[in-house]
Amino acid sequence: MANFQASKLSDVGLGLRRGMLMHEIETTTPDLDFLEVAPENWMRLGGAVKRRFEALLEHYPLYTHGLSLSIGGPAPLDWAFIDAIKQFLDRYQPVLYSEHLSFCSDHAHLYDLMPIPFTEDAVNHVVARIQQVQDRLGRRLVLENVSYYTAPTAELSELEFITTILARADCDLLLDVNNVYVNSVNHQYDPRAFINALPPARVRYVHVAGHWQIEPDLIIDTHGAPVSDPVWDLLSHTYTRLGAVPTLLERDFEIPPLSELMGEVAHIRALAASAQAKRGLGLAEGSLA
């Protein structure tokens, strides 16, 4: 594998998926700073696709974003699976390994993300498991705030739940800006205030994506559309608040031609540059207070 230096703060990447998008990336080598993969979708692949994946890693640094860890799940951690993840990470040496602050299984897998109940007992449970996984992997977990549509009766707010876990487990945050916006509409809070309250030093990675608004007060996090204007605004606010952070444009469904995605990549870079300029002038929100 190629040996890349640590990412610049303004890095922008795309998720690598088999199919036309992978072909376009291979043939045009677009101006991307990294590629992201879900280890579960690549770690057991063989043949030509595996060779093509490894060839792309000669050109691009790798970020990883897991799906099936179920860090908040009620069942015991799957150590055989975690060891397989470690083997993948050790082999390909990604810049980071991110996962979801959620659960995706009870006694069996459901292959999608469910919100962990926001309770003190759940915090204790998740913190202990994060520490075990970090020890086993020998690297820090970067956990994503997930979107959710309804949640069981809670003792804590979403914000309290996330920030307490980050502090107590000493792990990092993948700030999904689209998810903050989605949740702010679904559960009626101020998304800017939410982002302002996050600990800046723990935000190592940002995701941004499109969504589907099906009712005035309900948005589904689809990753199947261009990024919406309110999310662009919130991303701009995030950069102004936190500085530019490596950012992934997520697109998992209704994937358009690469040229269209690169337009959104360019917009992310422009927002990051603009925010950095503002910060240079001391205009970061909160700095004038």
Added chain:
Amino acid sequence: MTDFQSLQRQFAAFIRDPHNTPPPPGCDAARMQHYHQLFFNNFDGVLELAYPRLCAEVGAAPWLELTRLFFQTVPQHSPYLSDVPAQFAEFLDAQTAQSLSDGQIELAAFELACFELKTADDEPRRTDEADQPPQGAALKPTWVINPDTILFESLYPVHDPNWDPRGTAQTPTFLVLVRDPAGLVQTYAVSLASARLLHLIHAHPWQPLAVVIDALAQELNQPAARLLPLAQQQITQWFDAHVLLAAGVAG
């Protein structure tokens, strides 16, 4: 207050079977239905990807009845979504909700073999990585079967898109499935004799062709001299199709 793990189990149980499960305390029932639909669509999507012909053959409504029942009742213990199609094949064999023909069950097995071969974690074996022949053997060319190859036997022509899986007429069919260097699964229909030849090459990887042909001739009760040119022609075709890889030389 209900402990959080009970809430989690209720949440997951509702997603699997919303008609027979109450929503967890505090959850909006209508929004929980969105969870059910999103999760089920994800599940159904991978099954439609793995079984495109079976899905079309069964029909939309019966297919959804099958996949929904599978989603509700069969726990998935693998963290890999790509393992779900294999579980579905076992479910199809055991379920009684839909009456599937033997041909439809065979079609499912064929589509699963193609799906798994396409993504299997087996590097194509390069000739320079092949095992070495036994020492002291006379030098004659030998072959090994590409590890990305499956010999698929069926009572039906499952590879033929024009075949009607609901029909009862049986046509014993021998198929060689191989993942080619581009990563695509190619399907070749072969005769019983060719299928046996491939079996024997697999069973005796270091035997020269003449020895393999002798064994085949005994099985088929045919003169070896008559089979040899046909076998050589077949081997050349398989080599071109990446079914066989040159292994080197042996006695």
